[in-house]
Amino acid sequence: MTDVIALRAFVDELVRAGMRDVAVCPGSRSTPLALALRTHPGMRVRVLPDERAAGFFALGLARASRRATGVLVTSGTAAANLLPAAVEATLGRVPLVLLTADRPPELRDRGAPQAIDQARLFGVHVKWDAELPLLDGAPETRRHVRSVAGRAVATALAGPAGAVHLNFPFREPLIPDGDLRPLAPDDGQPTRPFTNVLSGPRTLPAPVVADLAGRLAGVPRGLIVAGPQDDPALPSALARLADATGFPILADPLSGARCGPHDRSHVIARSDLLCRPGAWREAHLPELVIRFGAIPTSRPLLALLQDAAPDQLVVDGDGGYREPALLPTTFVHADAAITAAALADAISGEGRAPEAPEASEAPGAPRVQPVAPAGAASAFRNAWRDGWLAADRAADAALRAWLAGVESRGEAFEGAPFAHLGELLPDGAILWAGSSMPVRDLEAWLPGSARAIRPLANRGANGIDGVVSSALGAAAAGVGHVALVVGDLSFLHDLNALAAAKLHGLSATIVLVNNDGGGIFSFLPQARADAPGAGLPEHYEELFGTPHGIDFGPIIEALGGTHRLVGARELRTALAESLVATGVSVLELRTERARNVELHRDAAAAVASALAELDA
Secondary structure, three states, rough: OOOOHHHHHHHHHHHHOOOOEEEEEEOOOOOOHHHHHHHHOOOOOEEOOOOHHHHHHHHHHHHHHHOOOEEEEEEOOHOOOOHHHHHHHHHHOOOOEEEEOOOOOOHHOOOOOOOOOOOOOOOOHHOOOEEEOOOOOOHHHHHHHHHHHHHHHHHHOOOOEEEEEEEEEEEOOOOOOOOOOOHHHHHHHOOOOOOOOOOOOOOOHHHHHHHHHHHHHHHOOEEEEEOOOOOOOOOHHHHHHHHHHHOEEOOHHHHHHEOOOOOOOOOEEOOHHHOOOOOHHOOOOEEEEEEEOOOOOOOOHHHHHHHOEEEEEEEOOOOOOOOOOOEEEEEOOOHHHHHHHHHHHHOOOOOOOOOOOHHOOOOOOOOOOOOOOOOHHHHHHHHHHHHHHHHHHHHHHHHHHHHHHHHOOOOOOOHHHHHHHHHHHOOEEEEEEOOOOOOOOHHOOOOOEEOEEEEEOOOOOOOOOOOOHHHHHHHOOOOEEEEEEEEHHHHHOOOOHHHHHHHHHHOEEEEEEEEEOHHHHOOHHOOOOOOOOOHHHHHHHHHOOOOOOOHHHHHHHHOOOOEEEOOOOOHHHHHHOOOOOOEEEEEEEEOOHHHHHHHHHHHHHHHHHHHHHHHH
16 A cells, blocks of 8 residues: 555645646556646645646646656656657756656566556656655655655756656555645645755856956957857846957847847847858858857858858856767856856956955955957947947838738748747747758748747757647646647657647647748758759658648538638738637748748848848
8 A cells, every 4th residue: 555644745845846847748657646746725736637648738837837746657668758858958947856666566577558667767867856755654664765856856856957867666445544734744745845955046256257257358359149048137237248259140039148138239040041151141150159048040150150160158057068079169168147146247347256265265265357459449349349239220121011012922931920020029938949941941930029928949859740739738827828839740759749739728829831841951062953963852851741631621620719711911910819819829930941041041031131241
């Protein structure tokens, strides 16, 4: 018989550690834990029928809420279905607690049904895993499960955040015998969390800040690259650093720096197109780059870094080594926002950088001195910054005019949803981009905005699976309206995610960009007739284009959503209407893959022409 007090203690510690949400999938072996989770008033339980979708749903909820979120499944292949979400959570730095029920030891490795080897099931794709004991009622067991619960949540949250796995064996009978409500003080309930973890941000000592500030101040042609990250304090700190250095901020939409009420006077929103090959790019190669966050989505920006081979600093408070450009790099393992602010102060002389640990407070310890550039150098920096900002404005105007012309002809364009949503979404809204082409169109087409729009995407492993589930999980967090732009293959991959919206009364706007296949391959060498490899053009459609011809409308409506086929001229109006509607509204925008490539090239050419006029 499963010890009820241990079950209650485990769930209570999850709540004390900060977990508030868990996705639960139906199953028999997980019955004791499912009932204990559902009974606790501090835990919101959402039941979902599919384990893979549930894993991504919990991931999206965790990303949107910035809290550790749990997902509970039964034993066997149900547990194995959590692997894709575990991979994305750990690579994408999202706190996720995987709870898997298991057969007891005597039923393992002897042909019992629904029993697989679940020990270390997720391998290197989780930060930590633990095998829980059978809940036998022993005082030591009760204390142990309390400790494990608190440690699991703290580990999932600790930088870099990621997935943890707890495997729970249960013997029959699986229906707990006893009260599952939270423990009271007279039941031995502790007055504070059993495992309480305190931590703080990494900071640099003053001499290191001074050295880095000197490197930045001594370079006239520098860039601040803001890659995907989720610290709400960083954009304002980057604005201060940009003001002190004169460096423009090339802001990936997933960085939080492109949109929001912070100072955006140094922000470049159209860097993806500015970094395309051409005369303007060649005249604006940087000598130094300081990057915050993960590698940006933009391939042209990555190519610029590889071609320029600048002095590069990568600031990562979680101690990572995210640098796929293979450039010589100084990795700064310190809190990004604190470091940016300290560097700004050191360069401008407006304040002191954080002090080193106590040893540096001894007499004669170095102090940060202002390292602002001399007048001539400062003037050059201003011209460098102003050149980027002028080019960004020219590119923005060219794109807006180009898109207006395309839509006036009634021609659908895959970047258009982001251009319109960037202007229509209210403060606090989440804009989720699907992987593959949508996230690249987000990069190129989302305009800068003073509204507090929060763009998100699964950019850990960049897979097309689980995207709809992740976006609906974000909707479940209740932090703002969610709009998702997703491709047709990714939508097909996760169709049953719509059941979550129907079951739990969720609202979201989904723009389904349907080009009847894998649109991104049309931009790759596989689509070229002159591509190497015998017979490739002949087999391109079968292997890469993968047309499906599916009518999505009846499927969407059967799963509880509303479906509307929209054209280019009505897209903006349809989006505005869907943002105030309840339930899941799916707006299907049909495009043609080969034409989509031509339109993207035309848009890039319009920007190139505007840049040429700027230099004339």
